[in-house]
Amino acid sequence: MTNLANELGTEKISKLLVKQAVPASIGILVMSLNMIVDTIFVGQWIGSLAIAAITVVLPIVFLISSIGMGIGIGGSSIISRALGAKEFQKAFLTFGNQISLTLGLSVFFVFIGTFFCSSLLLLFGANGDILSPATEYFHVVLYGVPFLAFAMMGNPVIRAEGKPKFAMYAMIIPAITNIVMDIIFIKVMNMGMYGAGLATSLSYAACGLFIFGFFLSKKSELVIYPKYLLLNYKIVKETIQLGGVTVIRQGTISLLMIVLNATLFKYGGENAIAVYGIINRVMMFALFPVLGVTQGFLPIAGYNYGAKDSKRVKETIKTAIVYGTGVATIIFLGIIIFPETIAGIFTNDSSLISETPNALLLSFLATPVITTQLVGAAYFQAAGKALPALLLTLLKQGIFLIPLVYILPQFFGLNGVWFSFPIADIMATLITVIFLQKEVRKNLV
Template sequence: MARFSSEQLGTEPIGKLLIKQAVPASIGILVMSLNILVDSIFVGNWIGSVAIAAINVVLPVSFFIGALGMAIGIGGASVLSRALGAGRKEKALKTFGNQIALTILVTVSMVLLGLFFADSLIPAFGGKGAIFDYAKIYYVIVLYGVPFLALSMMGNAVIRAEGKPKFAMVAMIIPSVANLTMDYVFIYMFDWGMHGAAWATTLAYVFSFSYILYFFLSKNSELKISFSHFGLDKVILKEISALGFVTLSRQAVVSIIYLLLNNILFNLGGEASVTVYAIIGRMLMFALFPVFGITQGFLPIAGYNYGAKQYDRVRKSISIAIKYASLLASMVFIGLFVFPTEIASLFLGTPENATVQELAINAYVLENMPNAMRWVFAATPIIALQLIGAAYFQAIGKVVPALLLALSRQGFFLIPLVLVLPRFMGELGVWVSFPISDVLATLVTAYFLRKEMKTRLR
């Protein structure tokens, strides 16, 4: 791979730089999302539709613990990018060392707690009825690998902060390919069922961590730390925690939404409704990969140039990122509106030992998911502004607006809506809540971003 110095974040043309940063991020997110998507298709076809719902129950717990690493990674990456932009190399090294130590300490503690309270957490997140047994198997095995997931997420954010997006892309591709390969071997060839799906996921996390460890130990990384950098520094920890809290809060809200919707939908339509949401949840992760890629590519550019006080480049990066992301989001919107039935059918097979219940769930999903998906993605064309706007404040270290905007879409708007609308509209009320929250959050973000560009970045 061509060598790339972090200084280029402050010199190359913004359009070219954003493409250079965003394309590898988008490819990495695409492969990771495809992994989640195809993994669900394999599980649905080879184990059964209830197994998809079971994974959906486990995801918020495992992803929340993994997101601790992401939060520490993104929070520290903001500090690190600005330190590199300001020429403060020693602070960047100390920040990275503190990120590693904090990730290990926090995630291992959370995994131990998660295993201890497994039987209480699984039903709380909707793992009831026929879903529980599948979810318990998957939950316990996957939690063993979550610390590796957290370290991988943390390391990936730091790699991007260094301006090395291609390495970050490879770090996301490796576990995805490994997971799908092991899915085929463990589930299809060895017939391990849910155990196979869980071990494939866990081992994929280990592969990802192994590659990221290689990157930082090789000469590709500028961050060569020593044992002294692992000593926890209160000032740096405060910065990492404040900015990481934005990411963690957002993921916490996502986990709360899974908890609420799995339970609300189970009460409205049982396992079938939870399965509809599980598939839509996979599409939410997959379909918006180009928008998330632009957002990830934008973060180090904005952070570095803000640290270097090149505010004209920051303004330009915001404008170009929103344009690119909006165009891609609109293309996603069209595809999902045209082919929702075809998408639903991909997830639904008929295993040889399929029960009457599973066959009934399949029929329900095929009938109800297309309309639900159209509602959930109805406001997709405008979502880019909200994501880029929230990312900007996080990139420059403004904790309060970053936190408020990150939580606005799913926390301040979606949660109240899904608690109220289903009481009057039934299951439709759940799906309608998504576009309403998207529109409201985008309006709020547009206000704050416009104000920032007229004052701080003028």
């Protein structure tokens, strides 16, 4: 653990953030490209209804697998602080408990998802002609969810160890697998939505197995000890408190998708849901550097907070916000200049191509300010402060966006949905700034 301590505790923050953020960004980029290519393939080779079907299914899949993400992020916060405080046994215990929790809970919820398949799809907006392709896709993808949950658990833990490149590899492998399998199953074998689902499920398996192999290898400093797989109440409680932020956030996103898909269908039918499917993929791709900065920020802030080095924590916050805001502004300018080109990449459906650019522009209006909100929420999570982390995480999707998506379309029609995104971003950022300034003055002196 010495090299990790030397790096996270002593290396220049700007250099350290780049070292952590670049691999995270590349991993997110490749994962986002995977989602985009997947959407392009199903849109071009199956049809616009296939885009709508995937838009409905994936929030359910990510809701189930977010259990692993929550356990991963909550546990990695404990691990980072434990390493900073030189409490290595606590780090091993936390890691073992993460594995048991993730596998047990994800398998349980896969059974629930299988049993209530039709009800879930209808709840999440599989209306009209969307239900049939969504059902076919959902049944296959569910089998890969435990692997995805394990991967989501393991990825932040790998970063907490100070191994961002391996975390990046873990995100690249499923992306390549999915693209190759999409070509084989959809284009070559003409397996339609079943083929798309099978390709996605196999990509999840590839990712989960790679991460499991990493933890078994000598490259990992966190060893899997059987005795630490037995759940420890104190560790489980702290992991759930911190990781619950992520699960609740994903739950809120899923609730948002229920409201959003229902509203989109009401004001624009299946086409509007497909348009949002494109916007959602663009958001994932366009914001990859900002999300990479946020992920790179977490282990640095957590380690130095555990080491009680307030000066380095404050410098990490400032550097992450400056870097992320600069990148977000460049992304914003690119979307303003090329909205039609972006829309045309995904589909040859003329109605989608004509409707998407306006929606894309409106949805991304507040992109330059989002880094502050993301880093602010991430700081409280890294510091082990579950309540403010939860509140700030829920600000955009839960507290502001869901009501706005419901209210604004009543006055502005479909444009009201797209306007909801920048308004929610700005309001959430303003409140995050207030919380962060108060925290710095009070506890980082």
